[in-house]
Amino acid sequence: MVEGKVPVAQAIAEAGQPASDVRSLKRLADRAFFRKGVAVAVLSGIAYGLYSAFVTVAMGEGVWADWYGTNAAGLTAFTIVYVLGVLGSGINDSASALWAVAIAIAKGKISDFLRCLKTKPGVVMIGCAIIGGPIASAAYIIALQLAGSIIIPITALCPAIGAIIGRVFFRQQLNLRMGVGIAICLVATVMIGSQSMSVDAPEGLLLGCLIAFIAALGWGIEGCVAGFGTILIDYEIGITIRQVTSGLVNLLIMMPLVCILAGNVLLAPDLLGLALTDGPSMFFFAISGFCALFAYSLWYKGNSMCGTALGMVCNGAYSFWGPFFCWIVLGVIFGQDGWMLAPIAWIAAIVMFIGILLIAVNPLTLFKNSTKESA
Amino acid sequence: MKPLNYAVLETFAQTNEADAELVMERLKPTYGGFRAFSRKNIVESLMTAAANGLLCETRCIRGFSGELRVFYRATDYGREMLANYL
Helix, strand or coil: CCCCCCCHHHHHHHHCCCHHHHHHHHHHHHHHHHHHHHHHHHHHHHHHHHHHHHHHHHCCCHHHHHHHCCCCCCCCHHHHHHHHHHHHHHHHHHHHHHHHHHHHHHCCCHHHHHHHHCCHHHHHHHHHHHHHHHHHHHHHHHHHHHHHHHHHHHHCCHHHHHHHHHHHHHCCCCCHHHHHHHHHHHHHHHHHHHHHCCCCCCCCHHHHHHHHHHHHHHHHHHHHHHHHHHHHCCHHHHHHHHHHHHHHHHHHHHHHHHHHHCCCCCHHHHHHHHHHCCHHHHHHHHHHHHHHHHHHHHHHHHHHHHCHHHHHHHHHCHHHHHHHHHHHHHHHHCCCCCCCCCHHHHHHHHHHHHHHHHHHCCHHHHHHHHHHHHC | CCCHHHHHHHHHHHCCCECHHHHHHHHHHHHCCCCCCCHHHHHHHHHHHHHCCCEEEEEEEECCCCCEEEEEEECHHHHHHHHHHC
C-alpha cells in the first residue's frame, strides 16, 4: 500500500455512503487507468515500428538512393555510415519536432511549452533528450558498425536498466516476478536479433559491445527520467521539448562534429541542403517524423502511467514491431525482397507477450480469482 | 504563470487534501481558458501522480451528479519532490 493511504472501504464508510457502490466505481476507474497505461505503452512500440519502417523508406529514396546505392557523389565509407546516419536521424527528429510544435499550437499548449523550458523539469527533459537522442542513437549506430547485429540484445537491456533506475531513484515497484518478466522479454529480443547475427566475431567486438551498453544506458535513463518527468510536464509538451532538442543537437552539433571526423566540415551544409530539398525522401521523413512523435510521447506517458518496468517492456516490443512494419511497408507495399518475417520472430512475439503479461499481472492473483469464481 | 501540471500538483503543497473538482475550482481563475484544463485531464494527472507515489488517496465519495470523487494528499516523498522540482 502507498504510504499513508487510507483503505478505500474505511474512507467510504467514514463518508457515510454505500461502500460497495463507490468501491466498485473506484475499482473500475483504477482498472481503466491501468488498461489505458498499458495500451498507451503498447501503442508506443507500434508507433516505433512504423517510424522505423518509414525512416528506412525515406533513406532509400531520392538522393539517399544514390548515396547508399551507386554513390555518384563519391562519399567515403565513413561518411556513408556515420554522417548519413546522423543526418537521417536529425532530419527525422526535426520533422517530428515540427509536427510536435504544430500540435502544441493547435491544442493551445505552446505557451506552456515555452514556460516549461525555463523550469527545472524542463531542463531535465532537455538533458534526457540529449542522452536518449543524439548520444544513445549515435552510440547505437557506431556499435552496429563496430560489432554488427550482436549488439542488438545488449541495447535491449534498456527496459531492465530503466526499471532499476526507477527502483533506486523514483521508488518504483520492481520485484522478482517483474524481473523474470523483463528477462523473458530480453530472451524474445535475442531471438529476433539472432536472425541477423553473424558467426565471425568482428575486430571491434568488445568496443562495440561497450558502446552498445552506452546506448542501452542512455535509453534506460531517458525512459525512466523523462517518463517520471511527464508527471510534472504534460506529455505533449515533454515530447515537443524532446524532439526540438534532439533535432537541433543532431543537425547543428553532431552533424558538423562527424563531418570534421570525416575530414570535411563543409560536408554538413552540402549534404543537409541536398537532403532537405529532396522531395521524395522528405515526404517519407514527414511520415516517419509523425510516427516518431507518437513513439516517444506515448513511451513517456506509458512509463508514467504504469511504471517504468512495465511501460518500457511494452514499448520494447518494437523489436518485433520494427521488423513487422518493415515487412508490411517495404516488403508488401513497396514490393522489396528480403523483408519477410522469419517464423522465429512470430514465436518471439508470443514469448514477449508472456513476459509483458508476467510483469503486468501476478498469475497467482488470476488463479485465485478463477478459483473463487468456480466456487 | 506556471505550467498547468505544476499548478495542479502545487495545490497539494498548499492544502491537506483535494480532488479534481477542488483543484479545478482553485485554478479556474488563472487556467480556466486553457484547452487542457478539463476534468478528464486533471483526474488523469492526479492518478498518474498517485501511481508514482507523489500523492496518496485519502477517501472516495459520490458527487452530486453521481460521479466518483477521489481525494488525495501529498506523501512525504511527494512533498520532497515538489519542493525540489517546483
